[in-house]
Amino acid sequence: MSTATLTAPAPSRRPATRPRGLVWSVLRLHRTALWVWLAFVVATAGFLLWLTGPAAHDAQHQLETYGYAGVLEAASSSATLFSFTSGAYNDLFYDPDNLITLGGFAVALFAAGPLIGRELENGTAQLAWTQSVSPARWLAAKLAVPACFLVLGNGLLTALYHHLWSAHSNLLVAGITPRALYFSLGPATVAAPLLGLALGALIGLTVRRTLPALALSGFVYFLVYAFRGNHWPFQGRYTQPVPTSNSWAIDTTGAKVPDPDCYLDRGCLASHHIARFAREYLPSPDYWPRQLLETGVLLTLTALTITAAFTVVRHRAA
Secondary structure, rough: OOOOOOOOOOOOOOOEEEEEEEHHHHHHHHHHHHHHHHHHHHHHHHHHHHHHHHHHHHHHHHHHHHHHHHOEEEOOOOOOOOOOOOOOHHHHHHHHHHHHHHHHHHHHEEEEHHHHHHHHOOOOOHHHHHHHOOOOHHHHHHHHHHHHHHHHHHHHHHHHHHHHHHHHHHHHHOOOHHHHHHHHHHHHHHHHHHHHHHHHHHHHHHHHHHHHHHHHHHHHHHHHHHHHHOOOOOOOOHHHHHHHOEEEEEOOOOOEEEEOOOOOHHHHHHHEEEEEEOOOOOOOOOOHHHHHHHHHHHHHHHHHHHHHHHHHHHHHHH
């Protein structure tokens, strides 16, 4: 009588891709974008340090020599090369905010296009899903790696910006603009690009074509940015000027004088010998409640968007 030998099937020799391997793959594939982001952070940080040091020293000298009209003069002969508007220290002070905002738009475009949309359009993502990488793990790595660099980079820039504000906000022209900047800097500055990353990923997964995803993500993030700046519970409600009765100016002798209401008129400022404006409404005790509220809303929207993105990727892979 013969006996049959039962042989168990040999285990697959294909190694499973580890999470660390996924992270390295994302870093290698998007190394150009990583270097661009690092260069952006270093350049903006250097700009902030320059504003805190040499530029502020020059502006303070102008203030002491020519009165408040001096801060409307160029901070240095080469300052106009770095400014979106003029070389005046008052204008240079807001340029890092413009750079950080543009960085948020770039993140949304990158997530929708090169990060997600291009791989779906080229079939690279689908190939990875048929190997040892599940769609959920693939998307998790795609989002986690840039999110870490976003938090670290924007966290550093926000900290430097707060230091600049604490040290030299007295050199700014009074009015609505410094109040708006004050309420826009904080944890929400770090959370907003994360929402852009999540929105870009969701749009890339939905559209699956690079150029249309780029255009749509830019438009959607613009709507988010406009809503943040003009509606409660974000910054718009807190950028209104304080009542005139609570605002006054201080002349070169240190005496309080009526506010001449000519913040950008050099001749008017010089004729009234204005040294600075009172800014007792800043810092505000409402800063942290407002910042935490906005940050919470942005992070909640980010979590909901990421959940929707994982739902879409599971559906695409099914």
